[in-house]
Amino acid sequence: MSTVANQQGLTDKGLGYKAHSIGGFRFERDEYFAHIFYPGGRHIMPVDAFLRALMRDVAWGFFYGTVNFDNVFGTVNHYGTVEMFIGLFNEAYRSTNRHHVETFESKDLKKVFEQMLQDWVNEGFDPFAAPDETGAPFGAKKGNNTKAIQRQRMVADRMVGLPGDLGYRTDQNGYPLNRQFQDIPTDQPEVHAEPGFEKDVHAYNFFNYVARSDVTWNPSVVSCVKDSQFCATTEEHILPITHGNDRVEWFIQATDEIIWDIDDRATGKPRAKVVMKAGDVAAMPADIRHRGYSPKRSILIVWENNDGTLPQKYASGQLKPYPVEF
Amino acid sequence: MSTQKTYFGSLEKYQKGAVEVLADDPKNYAFSNIFEVASTSKPYEKVAVGKNLKYVIEALRAEGTSPWFACAHDEAALCMDGEIEVHYVKPDQAPVAANKEGTVKLSAEPKGTKMGWVKIRRGHQALLPAGAAYQFRAAGKPGVLLVQTILGDATVEKWAEICQTKA
Known part of the structure; x- marks a missing residue:
């Protein structure tokens, strides 16, 4: 080789x-x-x-x-x-x-x-x-x-801003608010931790943190519940790849709008178009591929299940490609 | 400098997108809107709007004072609308078994040590730490919380009511 x-x-x-x-x-x-x-x-x-x-x-x-x-x-x-x-x-x-x-x-x-x-x-x-x-x-x-x-993907162990965890993005460390998020509120939450509980009583401005991202279509982990990861990202223009899922993932549109083209994962045949506006939540099934279009820079939460056994379970048919039945 | 306006949703004003089906079932996408869900929910009803095997994300209408909740593992609450306080207590005796997953609703404030409190507004994310008991308080107009957690006793699943079912 x-x-x-x-x-x-x-x-x-x-x-x-x-x-x-x-x-x-x-x-x-x-x-x-x-x-x-x-x-x-x-x-x-x-x-x-x-x-x-x-x-x-x-x-x-x-x-x-x-x-x-x-x-x-x-x-x-x-x-x-x-x-x-x-x-x-x-x-x-x-x-x-x-x-x-x-x-x-x-x-x-x-x-x-x-x-x-x-x-x-x-x-x-x-x-x-x-x-x-x-x-x-x-x-x-x-x-x-x-x-x-050579930018590194940012990954919080527990939550952004906790002592010893992933730090904040600020003007001072080279992360100004993006030009299309100048109107994002940058106010800070009130945090009143009693002595000894500083690692547990915690809040931060998630929108302000994400709006300072200097990359597009590059999710970074902001909070974790075991294998459940909130991966926040700013999106503008077109997702440069078409992502073929090997597991179910979810999108939470936090601001603005993204339009997704959904094709069959194996053949590429069109299956749907998903129009997501602020507050919308949608699953991306495990048997599709998707490509997004964000006319204005927007904030998207990509919600992932990081369980490493999932690709085999979906590929074998042990798990159905969609997340809920109703 | 860009003058483009960022669009947020709120209980009072939101737009909802849709699944435009070509060759699929819209139910596969479990498409909903958290503001619409919260607009029809009871205060602090923990309605699942996302489910990835055992993991869920829940939309909560934050109105008035919530019951006390506790959880054996970390959870996270993202405020999407309104102004909400979160008050924390470290219980003297663990109200939830260490291996139990998901949020547990408590019958009353547990005896224990006050850990502190936070006040969050739109865009702020708060930690709901493992082993703590907590209570939400929204004194003003109703707000909306998005909670990252695990399917539990307090989770409400009503997918057919909240999701797009027709093309």
Whole structure:
């Protein structure tokens, strides 16, 4: 298995980018496109869409289930290993046996993806930012943006702001209110803890914390009840991937509006559109894939069950793909 | 600088989206709105609006003073509307078995040590710590709480009443 970056690519135009390979896959980029070569074919994606999807896949550690970069290319997380595929969840590729799948150790694929981000993300382009907040990724290689691509996912053990737990976002530590959340109330709750109970009597401004997120479509854990995780995120523009669930997850729309396209997880056939406004709650069944559109930056709570046994239980049919029967 | 306005919901004013079905059953999405649920609930009725196996999220109409509750594990309460106080007591004797999950409604304030209190408004999240007893107090207009917890004796499930059932 090769995980090295090759100096010379098949599409090389002297733009300064390296080719990156792992197994039978080889990735190259030019001014506008990412080219994915695999045994039996070649796939092409707009490089801005590719880099935004790649950034999420790396930052989320391949996430829960399937990360579809588009309707052809993506990854499936098996929590230790990762399948990288062409056409695995595309009916046309499957029916003509043109799909291709390879399995890698998660750490090996993550390394290649990280090298690709480091090489292909130019100075001035932040793949985590909304398009209106960042420069363009196109053209010849020009510097890099290491700071943007090495952000760590934020995870609270118990709740944001508790002593010893995940800290607050403030102007002082580099997290100003986002430009589209200037009207979010930043008042603080009153907390009156008796001596000795400071680790238990606790409250904080959740909206103020989330509105200071400097990334989009990147949930961070704010509170936990055993395996129940509230993962809060700010969303703007389009979810850069189409997420294929390996378990039921839930969305709680805290502000504004997101419109979700829901397709069948296996075939990609459209099943529904879910329009969520502030206060709406909806389940995402375990047999769908979804992609969201947020016209204005909005606050979404992605509610996850982090039980590691769930993917096998859903895949085997032991659990039904929807959460409640009524 | 953006002048876009952020839209929140409230008991008094909210809009509800929908599941627009193409080839599915809307019930698979258990789609509801917490403000609509709270607008028709009894005060502090713990109505499940999300369920992920044993875990639930509950919408509560915060109006007046609640019963005392207790729980053996952490819970979290996010205020989505109104102004609500949470008062905490460390009971002298645990009112809930250590292995019991979900919220338990107590018959009265337990004897114990006062731990303190918090006052939360829209957007504030409060910890409901493991082993504590707590009471919500909303003196003003009714508010709405979203509680992250585990399915328990006090959880009310009425999915057919609160969820979209037709395309």
